[in-house]
Amino acid sequence: MSEWHDQSDVIILGGGMVGLAFACALKNTGLRVVLIERGEAPVRESLGRDCRVSAIVRGNVQILQGLGVWEHLAGVAGPMRAMRIWDNQETGGIRFDAGEIGADALGYLIENSQTQKAMHKVLLDAERFEFCCPAEVDEIEWGDERVHVALKDGRKLSAPLIVGADGGRSWLRQQAGISCHQRDFHQQGIVATVRPERPHGGIAYQRFLPTGPLAMLPMSGDLCSIVWSAEDAEAERLMGMDDEAFLTALNRLFGPVLGRIVEAGQRAAFPLKAQLARHFVRPRLALIGDAAHTIHPLAGLGVNLGLRDAMVLAQEIADAKRFDEDWGKLSVLNRYMKQRLPDVLSVMGAMEGFHQLFTHDVPGLKLLRGAGMRLIGNSGAIKHLLMRNSTGLSLPVPKQIG
């Protein structure tokens, strides 16, 4: 590859929620940022709403506020005031209320497309930001001081750092020769918007079934979003059902807590995998979001981890620039990785533990999980700690960079 006529400071590959959040975080740093997105997937509607919905935990709402994204989400974010978890055997149950940690909500349910739209609005007036979309990388060359990228449309870019925010099947991660630890759950997450008979009151329900969890998440407008994790064969059977049969199956398993579920919109299914990249960084490369780690959606924390990656990496780059350091150097990027690994590993470990604890019906395990849930429910201190950790309120993450 010969001449490189673009001299950017940071190239981002992937304009999902995490790549866009990272671009928003760099907006006031004076860095020239180019984001390459191959073309956003069309929104899949279910009862007129995006069927991809994410719970953004309370601590990360503060991040979105700092980025100026939150103000564009007023009216579309459904507050999650409480969460009720119970298992298939009714051996125990636990309820978390936002009031117990002095918060108005544990988090908010937002359609992914709305979050992305809000992030695009924040980037509209960013002077040193270029959005290349639709665009794809044809070739990448790792130089000592810069990474060189040739796009399929002939454009050429170069920067001291490229950031992979290109999702679980990251092309960039493969190009860098970074392999992953992988765990295939042989499950699919079926998502859809549904209408229950009774108002949800801002309560999220998570029911653990032997085949996997079924979540009923409160959206704005008294609709709910379901994430029904089922083994591959069962998922295919559920996806193949007509609406009436699907509603019957859903009502039978979820129970009457919200009255009957009277309507279900179009369904979509996503294969569920846990995946951890063996390296988050290489000289001139950092991975963030699902490109670095993908987790089971049972706790709804994937994008939440990604937002924290984006903020920590942006802070490290901004600090490096301030101190005249090369932000593509491994020593700078290692600071990002060292800060993020404990959070990522603890969430991944907790998800694996939860999955094992709730999906096996060994008698001893059933007793243990009943006792565990009662212990957490009765112990103010443990519950408080668990809630502060799972809502991201205990983590020191920069809320504004610049």
Ligand SMILES: Cc1cc2nc3c(=O)[nH]c(=O)nc-3n(C[C@H](O)[C@H](O)[C@H](O)COP(=O)(O)OP(=O)(O)OC[C@H]3O[C@@H](n4cnc5c(N)ncnc54)[C@H](O)[C@@H]3O)c2cc1C
């Ligand atoms: C059923 C389900 C429910 C979930 N619920 C929650 C939840 O409640 N809360 C939560 O926190 N998380 C949840 N998650 C996880 C969450 O959806 C992901 O963690 C999040 O979407 C990851 O964002 P990302 O930006 O890293 O990757 P992605 O959303 O995958 O975005 C990657 C982007 O990169 C682009 N791209 C890919 N390859 C290229 C390329 N070669 N060139 C250019 N562009 C490229 C893609 O077009 C895409 O726009 C859920 C996941 C599933 C499957």
